[in-house]
Amino acid sequence: MIPVAWIDGALQDPASPALAPIDHGVTVGDGVFETLEVRQGAAFALTRHLHRLAYSAERMMLKGLDLDLVRRGVGEALAEAGDEATRVRITVTSGPGPMSSVRGEGPLRVIVIVAGGPAPARCRAVRSPWRRNERSAVAGVKSTSYAENAVMAAYAASKGADEAIMANTHGHLCEGTGTNVFLEKDGEIVTPPLASGCLAGITRGLLLEWGARSGIPVRVAAPGELEMSVLDDVLQGEAHLAVTSSTRGLQHVEILDGVELAPGRLLERLSGVYTAAADADLDPAPPRSK
Incomplete structure (x- = not known):
């Protein structure tokens, strides 16, 4: 169109x-x-x-x-x-x-x-050689100053991928260039905290709310809990990885650093919960301020 x-x-x-x-x-x-x-x-x-x-x-x-x-x-x-x-x-x-x-x-x-146009149909990711500055003046802001993300996305494309996942300056897992990240490990789903410098994604928030409401063990990790090295567990099949955004929903990462990955069962269940809840409520109310 x-x-x-x-x-x-x-x-x-x-x-x-x-x-x-x-x-x-x-x-x-x-x-x-x-x-x-x-x-x-x-x-x-x-x-x-x-x-x-x-x-x-x-x-x-x-x-x-x-x-x-x-x-x-x-x-x-x-x-x-x-x-x-x-x-x-x-x-x-x-x-x-x-x-x-x-x-x-x-x-x-x-x-x-x-x-118009289709949403991204799959996710192939690489680890970014650059880090997110969680102390930046625009950390957690959806700013048009997007050159940093554009460089990382170009790096991912040069490696045959469409997303780059980065750590913050402390070496903690943070986010992708245009996505939040969710990990399934040890029978639960966790996502990095906002203190890591990641964006407060709309889809991220809804997944946490709707997942918990449906009885799925999903939570925000404690600051420093998720080291970037947790992605090594993903490569070894000991954890599962997904990315989230407004256009992707919750999407399984099929390939990380050239290694094919199996989807997580809890993540697949959470994706189904999100789709059903989103279809039923097109403008979910924001959470109440405490």
Whole structure:
């Protein structure tokens, strides 16, 4: 399908110029974004994604984000796109700025793109030679400053893979370039804690909630519990590995560092729980703040 573009309140030709050459989203990657799955014609878990968008904007000190406007943009773009839509991308930039890291005074730019195409059908991963800095100013933020991830993804592609899994600066298992990671080991499923520097993935959160509700032993690991060396256990068949994202759902890692892997039974069960629950509730309420 031809992508649908909604920018700052109106549908626009996706091929027409939309951003100023001096937009800080282009010149320094000064912005935030969300990618959503289209499920049954709706943007899945839209409210949760908007909450995370607001969190990312707050962490980036981007002021003036109108979530009602973003929600309207998603709805209008989806209505225009029709049945072939499979994903939504929301991007917010700080707008035009000077040729430096200092921001300008302009309003935020809001861009919604709806596109088609299949989701990734399989996952083949490698271990990244680079590490995630859990102390970065944008750790855990869905920032458009994505060059670090792009380099790792290019490295993975050079090795015949489509995802790279990284440690943090302490050598603890963290995340993939565009995914969270889940491990099945010793009769339970664990995922790295947010303290590792990983993104608070929407799918990650739902899997933890829905899995626990279904009686599946799934939990967040304690800080430092999962060393990167746990992937050696995966290679030896003593543990199983899966990645999660909005477009992948929960997906078995078929190959890690060139070694074929068997799926974990608990992970397969958790994947089924997620699919059924997502089909039944297209906009699950965010968890209550404590």
